Amino acid sequence: MDDNLLLSFEGALAHQADFERELEPFLQALEAGAGEWMPDIVKGKRPQSYSRAAIWRILKEERGERSTSVGLYRKKWPMLDMSLRLRLPPLPSSLQIWLDVQPLSLFSKTEECWRFIEMVRSWAIHYPAPYASAHSMADRELAGFPHFGREAEVSRRDGFDKVYEVCWLNVFGSKLVESVGRERMLSTPARLVEELPNGSVLLILWPTPADFASDDARVAQARAHVHLRPDLDFDTVLRRLRARSAALVPVVPHFHPDLAPLLSRLPDTFAISERQQKIAELNVFRPPEPEEWLPAALPSDVESQERVLSSYGELSEGLVAALHIHLPSLMDATPESLTDLDFHLxxxxxxxxxxxxxxxxxxxxxxxxxxxxxxxRRLGGEWVPRKKLEESQVRVGERVWLPFLRARRYMQSRQSLLDYSLTQFFHEVERFRS
Known part of the structure; x- marks a missing residue:
């Protein structure tokens, strides 16, 4: 997955009883500003093609005692994951927008960025927000949004009560502006600083968000931050920002060759801000050499090999039956199936x-x-069953292998799924086939 541009926005609603009237400025700005990432799907209980009528219908269908919501998406690249949530009385009425556009590189184009800025400016004027921002998702994660090191309860209570971070796009509400000092706020060194009619301030740090991690952008970010927070030290802030940029520098994968089919899937399961670090860690990971083998077979000690082999088949079929919905490839019984099973577990x-x-x-x-x-099935092996399950062997080439022993070690912990992966074991057996 690529990095995303993420906007979080919560503004006040004036006429919560009339959705169509209250949301007209929201939709006008969205339809004018979205461009390449314009939603084509709206979703409540079921997805529908984008239309204003569909949005009104879903908001009515989803309405509860205190809120209602609708999702907006795209079928094709660039991707969009957007939600609109309305909080209703007795809660303070508000409009909450979560907008996630992928890839961030889409916003390396100045015209795309200015359409986005105009859209948010319109929302900030019509729905006054105490604070809103748009920035790289990965960098937001590294910055600690939305709590910034505070306890969640404290964060929910106090909100963005001081300038914890300066993003590519910022909307500072009038209360926050006054706490900083309006004159100081309006004199912030930035690409754009604009006072809006309702007293809030729109601040654009840098021409485009796609190059937020460049050193010039980080210097500008540090200057703006310490200007708004004179209690902060410029060198300390800049050092922290540069460290975040370094954490996001792409790391070239060079995984253990036997495990590459498995390890290449792992980074995408982590937060986007952690992925390069995880790739670096997995690059140096070396599992122990497989020891679940014997140079010569123990003779079979079962009374009926046919019955025992049938029981092995039943065990295998039970695994496939339990997991085939999640892992259809298990029915194929291939090396790729083993990798799929490794990753799933x-x-x-x-x-x-x-x-x-x-x-x-x-x-x-x-x-x-x-x-x-x-x-x-795949390497021409032959079962040599034993009464003790972990002693049961499969003869392949000049060695006999102990799949049940491997499986027991494999299932000890999450880490053991990598240390004793089925993928690595298969490739080891394959090397000794002839």
């Missing part, structure tokens, strides 16, 4: 989310049977 944190009794008695044996079945 890791993402769900299966070993630490479910009881040890369930895992040891059911999941681990089923995983071992499925793994062994793939060694038989």
């Amino acid at each position: 890791w993402r769900e944190n299966f070993p630490e989310r479910y009881t040890r009794e369930l895992i040891d008695a059911h999941t681990a044996p089923a995983v071992g049977a499925y793994l062994g079945g793939i060694l038989v």
Whole structure:
């Protein structure tokens, strides 16, 4: 996933009883400013094609005692994830907008940025906001939005009561302007500082948000911040901003070759601000060499190999039945299926989310049977069953392999899913096939 431009905005509503009248300025500004990322889907209980009539209909359908909401999306790139929520009496009436456009690189074009600015300016005039901002999602995460190191309860109580951060686009409400000092606010070194009719101030830090992490943009950001917060030290602020830029520099993946199909999926499960750090960590990750093998087979000690092998098949089929909705590829029983299973169990944190009794008695044996079945089917292996499940072997080439033992070690913890992955084990067996 690419970085996004994220706008968070909450402004006051004047005529909450009349949606169409109150939201006319909102929709006019959206339709004029959206450009390439104009929504084409609105969603309540079900998705519908974008139209104002559909928005009115959904807001009425979704109305509860204190609020109503509608989602706005796009089918195609660039992506849009947008929500409009109206808070209604007895709560203070407000309009809450969450707008997430991907990719951020869309806003490297000046004309796209100015359409966006005009849209937010219109909203800030019609729906006075104590504070609103638009900025890189990744950088917002690193900055600690929305709490900025405060306890959540304190953050909800106090809101943006001082200038904790200066974003690419900022709307400072009249109360915040007065606390800073209107003259000081209006003299902020920035690309645009504009006093709006309702007393709030629109501040644009830099021409485009797409290059927020450049050193020139960081210097401008630090200057604006310490101007609005004279208690802050310029060098300290700039050093912190540069560290955030460094954390977002793309890291080239060079994962362990056996694990690359699995590890390449992991970074996208983390917050966008953490992904480059995770790629760097995974680049140096080296799992232990597989030890679940023997140089020569233990002889089978079961009375009926056919019955035991049938039980292995039932275990494997049980795993597929339990997970095929989430992992259709399990039915194919391929090396890629093992990677899909690795990733699914890791993402769900299966070993630490479910009881040890369930895992040891059911999941681990089923995983071992499925793994062994793939060694038989894809690498020409041969089962050598044993009474003790973890001693059951699959002969491939000159070695015999212990899939049930591997599965038990694999299912010990979330980290063990990587240390003892099925993906790595398959590739190790494959190397010794001939």
